[in-house]
Structures are given as C-alpha cells and as structure tokens.
Amino acid sequence: MSSKHIFITGSTSGIGHSLVHQYIAKGDKVTACGRNKEKLSALNNVHNTCLFDVNNPAEISQSTQHVEAIDVLILNAGDCRYIDNAKQFDGDLFASVISTNLTSLGYLLQFLLPKVKQGGQVVFISSSATILPFPRSEAYGASKAGMDYLADSLRLDLLDHNIDVTLVHPGFVKTPLTNKNTFDMPFLITSNEAASRIIKGVNKRKSYLHFPKRFTFILKALSFLPSSLWQMLITGKKHA
Numbered sequence: 001m002s003s004k005h006i007f008i009t010g011s012t013s014g015i016g017h018s019l020v021h022q023y024i025a026k027g028d029k030v031t032a033c034g035r036n037k038e039k040l041s042a043l044n045n046v047h048n049t050c051l052f053d054v055n056n057p058a059e060i061s062q063s064t065q066h067v068e069a070i071d072v073l074i075l076n077a078g079d080c081r082y083i084d085n086a087k088q089f090d091g092d093l094f095a096s097v098i099s100t101n102l103t104s105l106g107y108l109l110q111f112l113l114p115k116v117k118q119g120g121q122v123v124f125i126s127s128s129a130t131i132l133p134f135p136r137s138e139a140y141g142a143s144k145a146g147m148d149y150l151a152d153s154l155r156l157d158l159l160d161h162n163i164d165v166t167l168v169h170p171g172f173v174k175t176p177l178t179n180k181n182t183f184d185m186p187f188l189i190t191s192n193e194a195a196s197r198i199i200k201g202v203n204k205r206k207s208y209l210h211f212p213k214r215f216t217f218i219l220k221a222l223s224f225l226p227s228s229l230w231q232m233l234i235t236g237k238k239h240a
Contacts, residue, residue, distance in 0.1 A: 005047070007031045007070045007115075009054060009108065010077030012039035014175030015125060018195035019074060020046065026199075031067060033077070054104035060111050070115045072202060075108055076125040078143075080180075082136035094139040101143035105150060118162045123202055124151040128169045128210060131219040135235055155207065166202055169210040170194050187215040 006023045010016035011032035020043060023030050029047035034040050040049045050067065052059035054077050079100040081093055105124075116122060127144040129137055148167060155165035172185035173194045189212055201209040210216040222233060 003028045004071035005029045005031065005069065006072045006074065007033070007067065007112065008074045008076055009033045010125075011043065011049075012036050015170070015173060015191045015194050015198070016074075016076040018191040019076065019198065022192070022195050022199055031070075033063075054108060055099050057107040057110070060107050064111050064115075067112070067115055069117045070112065070120060071117055072121045072123060073112055073116050074123040074125065074198075074202075075105060076123075077104070078125070080140050082140065083138045084136060086136075086138070089138075094142075097139035098143050098146075101140070102146040102150070105147065109154075116163055121164045121166060121202060121205065122151075122154070122158070123166045123168060123198070124148075125168050125170070125198070126151070128171045128216050128219055131169065131210075131216065132223050132234070164205050164207070166206055167208050168198055168201070169208075169216060170198075171210075171212050171215040187212045 003026075006019075006028050008016050008019050008023075008030060011020050011030075012034040016032075016034075020030050020032050024045050031048040031050060032040060032043050032046045033050040033052065035051065035053045037051055040051060043049065048067070050063040052063040054060070077100070079097050081097055083090055083093065109122075113122070124147055126147045127140070129141045130145045130148050133141060151165050151167040158165060170189075172188045174188055174190050194211070197211045198209065225233075
C-alpha cells in the first residue's frame with residue numbers, strides 16, 4: 001500500500017506525539033503541527049512541520065499554505081483546565097478553553113479541509129467526558145461537547161465529498177495534561193496505547209471510537225440511571 005499524508009495538530013506531546021511516531025513507523029508521511037518551535041524541531045523523520053497557535057488564524061493560514069493534499073486530518077490539539085470554584089466562575093478561563101478546544105476548529109477546518117482529498121478522513125479527538133458531566137469540567141466538557149456536535153454535523157455535509165469523519169472519545173490517557181490531575185483516573189492508559197487504538201479505528205474508517213471500553217461502557221450505563229443516582233455516584237453527595 002502507498003503511504004498516506006497524515007496531518008496532526010498538537011504533535012509535540014501526549015496522544016499527538018505518539019500518533020506522529022506510530023504513523024511514521026508505518027511508512028506514512030506526517031505533517032506535524034504545534035506552537036513550540038523547539039519541540040517541533042526535535043521530531044525526527046517527519047515529512048513536514050507547521051508552526052502555529054491554533055488560536056491564531058493568521059498563523060494557521062501562513063504556516064499551512066504550502067501543505068499538499070491530505071489523506072487524514074487529525075484535529076488533536078487541546079487544553080484541559082478546570083473551574084475550581086463554580087460560585088466564582090472564571091469567565092476568562094472558560095473562554096480560553098472554549099477557544100482552544102472548539103473555536104479554533106473553525107479556523108483549522110477553514111484552511112485545511114479544502115486540502116483533504118476525496119476519500120480522505122477528518123478525525124476529531126474529543127473526550128469521554130462528554131458522555132456524562134463531571135465536576136469542575138464546565139469549560140473542558142462544554143468545549144468537547146461542542147466538538148462532538150461539530151463532528152457529527154460535518155459528517156453529514158461531507159458525504160457528497162466522499163470524506164469520512166471519525167469522532168474519538170478516549171478515556172483517561174497519561175499525558176502532560178492529565179499529569180496535572182489530582183483525582184483518581186480509572187483505567188488510565190498510555191498515549192501509545194491510545195494512538196494505536198485511534199490508528200486502528202481510523203484505518204477501518206469508523207465513525208465513532210471510544211476506549212478503553214471497560215471505562216466508557218460504565219459511563220454510558222451510568223447515563224441511563226436516574227439523574228439523582230448518577231450524580232450521587234460521581235460526586236459522592238446525595239442530591240434532592
């Protein structure tokens with residue numbers, strides 16, 4: 001099989017970093033993207049690099065103007081920060097997370113979707129946090145829920161262009177972002193494990209991926225319980 005051109009945002013750490021190395025190992029051409037010049041330069045054997053902040057459309061446009069046709073566009077870059085005091089809601093933090101995780105996707109699609117080949121794929125790396133609400137996750141969860149709707153809606157509009165859309169719901173993955181978490185992360189997997197599952201699902205052109213299933217199935221099952229019950233199970237507090 002001939003190699004494919006894989007374009008990956010958020011390539012310098014976590015899942016994105018693992019995706020870069022695994023796709024290269026498969027013999028594919030990878031365009032790696034990030035906002036840290038030194039970390040991008042440290043990536044070996046990539047086909048190309050694009051230096052930009054996803055919140056800066058001018059940088060995206062300038063950096064990607066010479067990118068050739070893309071087989072698989074993986075929108076992976078993101079941020080995870082929490083609202084620590086709901087009564088003193090941090091609007092600036094909320095806006096920043098929404099911008100990085102959701103609003104930026106509009107700019108990335110504006111400049112990159114025209115470069116995706118017929119028969120290509122667009123992959124959205126979302127989160128299993130959208131299956132069920134979690135405490136302190138107002139900003140992160142809302143941004144990823146918006147991504148879910150965007151992916152599912154875009155899938156319908158790309159049918160005539162023969163471009164598939166894959167939505168990915170990982171559970172807890174060990175990355176620099178999750179290393180900051182101070183709570184238990186059940187069924188934690190490595191970024192290499194996550195990348196392997198994503199690549200396998202993308203190769204099968206699946207519309208939806210979620211893993212590890214022993215975690216996501218628990219969340220899906222809890223979501224069918226009465227709200228007072230699943231809220232108590234998640235927060236440890238009884239609700240009226």
